[in-house]
Amino acid sequence: xxxxxxxxxxxxxxxxxxxxxxxxxxxxxxxxxxxxxxxxxxxxxxxxxxxxxxxxxxxxxxxxxxxxxxxxxxxxxxxxxxxxxxxxxxxxxxxxxxxxxxxxxxxxxxxxxxxxxxxxxxxxxxxxxxxxxxxxxxxxxxxxxxxxxxxxxxxxxxxxxxxxxxxxxxxxxxxxxxxxxxxxxxxxxxxxxxxxxxxxxxxxxxxxxxxxxxxxxxxxxxxxxxxxxxxxxxxxxxxxxxxxxxxxxxxxxxxxxxxxxxxxxxxxxxxxxxxxxxxxxxxxxxxxxxxxxxxxxxxxx
Numbered sequence: 001x002x003x004x005x006x007x008x009x010x011x012x013x014x015x016x017x018x019x020x021x022x023x024x025x026x027x028x029x030x031x032x033x034x035x036x037x038x039x040x041x042x043x044x045x046x047x048x049x050x051x052x053x054x055x056x057x058x059x060x061x062x063x064x065x066x067x068x069x070x071x072x073x074x075x076x077x078x079x080x081x082x083x084x085x086x087x088x089x090x091x092x093x094x095x096x097x098x099x100x101x102x103x104x105x106x107x108x109x110x111x112x113x114x115x116x117x118x119x120x121x122x123x124x125x126x127x128x129x130x131x132x133x134x135x136x137x138x139x140x141x142x143x144x145x146x147x148x149x150x151x152x153x154x155x156x157x158x159x160x161x162x163x164x165x166x167x168x169x170x171x172x173x174x175x176x177x178x179x180x181x182x183x184x185x186x187x188x189x190x191x192x193x194x195x196x197x198x199x200x201x202x203x204x205x206x207x208x209x210x211x212x213x214x215x216x217x218x219x220x221x222x223x224x225x226x227x228x229x230x231x232x233x234x235x236x237x238x239x240x241x242x243x244x245x246x247x248x249x250x251x252x253x254x255x256x257x258x259x260x261x262x263x264x265x266x267x268x269x270x271x272x273x274x275x276x277x278x279x280x281x282x283x284x285x286x287x288x289x290x291x292x293x294x295x296x297x298x299x300x301x
Contacts, residue, residue, distance in 0.1 A: 007062050007065075020042075026039075057216050072206035075202040084164060098150055108143050158174060161174070
């Protein structure tokens with residue numbers, strides 16, 4: 001955004017304030033003079049204004065390109081924030097899923113334990129065999145081991161959420177929720193225009209607009225730069241400085257600079273801008289699943 005504001009400053013005139021004070025001695029042997037040395041003070045107070053006449057759109061297109069780049073970077077920031085939010089939501093849903101599984105597993109372990117005690121009692125009474133006791137014990141141990149593994153996964157997800165939200169994992173905790181989190185219901189059919197609301201697609205579209213504007217900047221390099229200057233102020237050898245007789249002003253120079261030969265530097269820049277714009281157009285078409293021919297009618301360039 002700062003680069004966009006800096007580029008936009010070129011649309012306005014440049015105003016400079018000037019002030020100087022000097023004391024000088026003029027030689028007696030100077031070509032034009034009274035034949036004796038002269039010592040005098042000189043004070044000057046004034047300003048200068050300069051402005052580039054943007055007849056070919058160089059400044060305007062530079063500002064548009066800078067603003068489009070700023071919008072693209074803002075879209076990249078939104079994309080990063082969206083990715084972070086999606087990671088938090090994914091970890092949270094998985095955490096609630098583990099909690100629901102833990103509740104079910106606790107009931108399972110309790111049921112397996114009661115069943116194991118019953119089988120042990122039957123074994124002591126001579127009704128059940130040792131194989132039944134071993135099988136029951138194995139089943140109970142597997143369920144208990146899974147419960148411990150779920151506790152470790154739950155702690156890992158809590159730490160992951162803490163890091164994502166900027167909290168200390170050692171002090172961060174989420175209260176257990178009995179009911180599993182439910183996802184919102186979405187309709188089966190959604191319009192394809194929703195794809196254009198994605199931050200990555202918005203960033204690619206603004207890059208396309210910036211490449212389009214830079215074509216105008218490159219094209220303006222083939223035309224002369226025209227600028228206008230204005231100076232004015234007060235100049236005197238003694239006080240008072242600010243008075244009507246000591247005022248001066250000048251309009252100009254009105255300059256026009258045309259680059260006649262640069263070794264072909266401007267032409268490659270103009271040619272390279274168009275493939276860059278086509279690349280961004282193709283990127284947007286791929287992201288939106290839209291043919292480039294249709295995209296050409298909706299995007300700048």
